[in-house]
Amino acid sequence: xxxxxxxxxxxxxxxxxxxxxxxxxxxxxxxxxxxxxKYPAEGPTFLISISSIKDKNEDGRFTVFLNKSAKHLSxxxxxxxxGDSAVYFCAASDGTQGGSEKLVFGKGTKLTVNP
Amino acid sequence: xxxxxxTPRYLIKTRGQQVTLSCSPISGHRSVSxxxxxxxxxxxxxFEYFSETQRNKGNFPGRFSGRQFSNSRSEMNVSTLxxxxxxxxxxxxxxxxxxxxxxxxxxxxxxxxx
Numbered sequence: 001x002x003x004x005x006x007x008x009x010x011x012x013x014x015x016x017x018x019x020x021x022x023x024x025x026x027x028x029x030x031x032x033x034x035x036x037x038k039y040p041a042e043g044p045t046f047l048i049s050i051s052s053i054k055d056k057n058e059d060g061r062f063t064v065f066l067n068k069s070a071k072h073l074s075x076x077x078x079x080x081x082x083g084d085s086a087v088y089f090c091a092a093s094d095g096t097q098g099g100s101e102k103l104v105f106g107k108g109t110k111l112t113v114n115p
Numbered sequence: 116x117x118x119x120x121x122t123p124r125y126l127i128k129t130r131g132q133q134v135t136l137s138c139s140p141i142s143g144h145r146s147v148s149x150x151x152x153x154x155x156x157x158x159x160x161x162f163e164y165f166s167e168t169q170r171n172k173g174n175f176p177g178r179f180s181g182r183q184f185s186n187s188r189s190e191m192n193v194s195t196l197x198x199x200x201x202x203x204x205x206x207x208x209x210x211x212x213x214x215x216x217x218x219x220x221x222x223x224x225x226x227x228x229x
Contacts, residue, residue, distance in 0.1 A: 034217070036220075041222065042222055043119070043205055043207075043220030043221050043222050043223055044158075044205070044220045045220070046217035046218065046219070049217070089157075089158065091158075101146055101148045101163040101170070101171065101207075101209060101218065102148070102160050102163060102171045102173075103150075103158075103160060103218070104160070105150075105157050105158035105159070106157065107156075107157035108157060
């Protein structure tokens with residue numbers, strides 16, 4: 001059973017517009033959520049995170065929103081740039097089961113930003 | 116500072132063989148975790164080591180094992196390779212353990228089993 005789901009395998013947006021990547025989870029014990037970005041032939045790199053006690057975290061062009069009641073989080077990128085084209089992974093951790101070293105990942109969403 | 120280094124980057128093995136992958140964490144990082152990435156299953160947690168002790172293990176068969184050395188470097192081993200073991204194996208290190216800090220990933224070791 002997939003505890004973290006990214007239902008959109010791909011997303012295409014125009015440069016300058018907003019990109020919204022979605023993620024759903026089933027495990028109510030998850031208390032920390034992260035987004036990683038991955039370029040081809042590279043390892044994932046950390047992008048932004050949010051604790052379950054918050055509903056929003058912002059870092060420059062990137063904002064993550066958490067809706068605990070819906071078990072849903074989203075990543076907003078505004079404005080989108082061609083360099084943002086990558087695969088984005090949503091990940092979650094349960095602090096009682098090992099913390100951030102034992103992450104449960106979604107299968108990723110490939111974002112393409114067209115010039 | 117240097118990132119997480121994984122060797123080898125690419126390797127090809129045949130069914131039944133075994134393989135050892137190596138990971139050098141970022142200097143000062145004592146926690147090392149391993150993940151397997153496949154097209155069908157995505158990124159899946161294998162195990163995590165801290166101070167030469169395995170802290171957590173994912174749902175993988177006993178053919179998958181690992182260890183950590185006193186200098187925090189880590190190795191993982193897969194014995195009796197199967198076709199389904201073909202994957203990108205990613206190592207990640209972190210400064211703290213059991214917390215909410217970010218993981219720093221290496222570029223991975225791509226294993227192909229024929």
